[in-house]
Amino acid sequence: xxxxxxxxxxxxxxGLDTVQAGQFLLSRPALVGPLLGWLNGxxxxxxxxxxxxxxxxxxxxxxxxxxxxxxxxxxxxxVLAHTAGGLAPSLAFFIGLAAGSLFSPLEYRLRAARSxxxxxxxxxxxxxxxxxxxxxxxxxxxxxxxxxAFVTCCAAAAGLLAAVPGVARLYPGTDFAYSLxxxxxxxxxxxxxxxxxxxxx
Numbered sequence: 001x002x003x004x005x006x007x008x009x010x011x012x013x014x015g016l017d018t019v020q021a022g023q024f025l026l027s028r029p030a031l032v033g034p035l036l037g038w039l040n041g042x043x044x045x046x047x048x049x050x051x052x053x054x055x056x057x058x059x060x061x062x063x064x065x066x067x068x069x070x071x072x073x074x075x076x077x078x079v080l081a082h083t084a085g086g087l088a089p090s091l092a093f094f095i096g097l098a099a100g101s102l103f104s105p106l107e108y109r110l111r112a113a114r115s116x117x118x119x120x121x122x123x124x125x126x127x128x129x130x131x132x133x134x135x136x137x138x139x140x141x142x143x144x145x146x147x148x149a150f151v152t153c154c155a156a157a158a159g160l161l162a163a164v165p166g167v168a169r170l171y172p173g174t175d176f177a178y179s180l181x182x183x184x185x186x187x188x189x190x191x192x193x194x195x196x197x198x199x200x201x
Contacts, residue, residue, distance in 0.1 A: 004084035004155050007036045011076035012148030016140055018072060029053035029075035036076055040083035049078045049093055055185025057100070067108045073147060074100025077154035085158025088171050090178035092158065099154045103147075110146060114139055 014035075017026040025031070029050045037046010057071040078096025081087050087095070117135060124132070161167060 001084070003040050004080055005152065007039055007076065007080055007084075008148040008151040008155065009144075010039070011036065011072055011151045012144035012146075015070065015072040015147040016144055018070065020140060020143055027072040029057060029071040032072050032075040033079055036079040037083070040079065042079070042083050045082060045089050046079045049082070049089060049096065050075045052093065052181045052185060053078065053096060053100075055182065055189065056097070058185075058189070067104045067111070069097075069100035070103045070107060070147075071100060073103040073151060073154075076151045077158075080151060080155035081158035084155045086162040087158050087167075088174065090174035091161075091167075091170060093178050093181070094174060095154065095158055095161075099150070103150055106146060106150065110143055 011032060014027050014032055016022070017024055031050070033050015033053065034043055034047035037043045037049070040046070053071060053075050057069060057074065074096040076096075077099035078092050081092035081095045082089050085092065085095075121132065121135065
């Protein structure tokens with residue numbers, strides 16, 4: 001349980017790199033997956049989950065008012081659904097995809113809440129107070145905490161699902177669908193690169 005909480009907190013910190021801090025690609029599923037997998041004792045499965053989610057989410061870029069599915073949340077939720085929740089990797093993967101999509105409305109609301117600070121910040125600067133550090137700190141802390149709490153809830157939900165009698169009956173179907181995901185992601189890459197080549201031509 002402690003590892004799951006630490007992993008959720010780490011996911012919250014790495015998630016800040018998506019928009020708010022750095023943008024050094026630390027929030028990409030290809031990094032979040034293996035890192036949390038290693039932390040929880042499943043490095044290879046974490047790397048696999050992260051890599052496949054990366055293939056599917058590679059084109060999603062949070063620009064302006066667009067809030068795409070969150071790759072860091074998707075990878076973290078998938079890894080913890082498997083390692084902490086006890087679900088098979090295939091079902092954990094789809095829970096991760098759902099988590100990444102479900103987090104978008106929450107992320108949108110967090111952005112909207114931050115936008116409402118504009119007048120207060122204008123008044124503070126107009127008064128000659130340029131100490132904006134507390135606003136930045138609060139913004140970063142609230143975003144990281146919301147992400148960590150969401151990932152923790154996903155892990156807990158996965159644990160509850162794993163305890164449901166007969167959940168293993170889903171595994172043949174999810175295993176088959178999961179086996180197709182790398183091919184789906186690679187075919188998407190092919191068409192993206194093909195489009196770019198024709199643009200340059």
